[in-house]
Amino acid sequence: MWFTRQINERLQSVTGREFSTISDLEKFGEKSKACAIHSHLEVLGVRDLNADNGARLIGQAWMIADLIKAIPSISTSSKRSEIPLELINKYNIDINLISQKAQPKELENAVYDMASIGFIRLCGVTEIYIPNSPKHAFPAFLYAVSPHIHTILSL
Numbered sequence: 001m002w003f004t005r006q007i008n009e010r011l012q013s014v015t016g017r018e019f020s021t022i023s024d025l026e027k028f029g030e031k032s033k034a035c036a037i038h039s040h041l042e043v044l045g046v047r048d049l050n051a052d053n054g055a056r057l058i059g060q061a062w063m064i065a066d067l068i069k070a071i072p073s074i075s076t077s078s079k080r081s082e083i084p085l086e087l088i089n090k091y092n093i094d095i096n097l098i099s100q101k102a103q104p105k106e107l108e109n110a111v112y113d114m115a116s117i118g119f120i121r122l123c124g125v126t127e128i129y130i131p132n133s134p135k136h137a138f139p140a141f142l143y144a145v146s147p148h149i150h151t152i153l154s155l
Contacts, residue, residue: 006035019084022117025067026060033066034059040140051137054129057121058144064118065146068111071098083110 009031019025037055041048067082081088081095088095090113091106098107122144130141 006032009035017082019082021086022064022084022114025063025082025084025114026117026121029060029063030056032059033062037140037143040143041137044136044140046134046137046140048134048137050129051133051140054125054133054137054141057125057129058141061118061121061125062143062146064114064121068114068118071107071111083114087113 009028017028019028034055037058038052041051041055070082081093081098083093087093087110091109093106093110094104097104125141125144130138133141
């Protein structure tokens with residue numbers, strides 16, 4: 001079930017999806033990235049609401065971290081960005097400047113907003129869901145290590 005959900009979501013993203021809000025970005029992370037963690041929890045035999053919620057939030061943070069890492073490689077030919085339109089409008093970001101590898105202050109502010117949200121999601125995981133999850137679920141939560149480090153470094 002989790003693999004088909006992940007594959008279907010990623011196939012839909014190939015069409016060049018743009019995110020309207022940060023919430024849309026988080027939902028995509030929940031439907032694509034978190035599926036790997038849910039699969040890992042199933043393999044470990046974990047059926048727990050706290051573990052599932054932790055996996056969901058890790059997936060959201062993972063997607064945000066991946067988007068932040070991908071900003072420098074925005075295609076110059078398509079002139080499109082996966083940065084949520086909400087942030088592009090809020091900070092008046094010029095997509096052309098991003099594709100020219102310029103780093104305007106507006107882009108830094110948008111990255112800070114996204115990284116802050118990812119960091120908050122990971123704080124919720126570490127403070128609420130991991131301590132209340134079964135101990136044998138811990139290996140599945142190691143997915144949070146990479147996004148956590150990257151999100152902190154982005155701030």
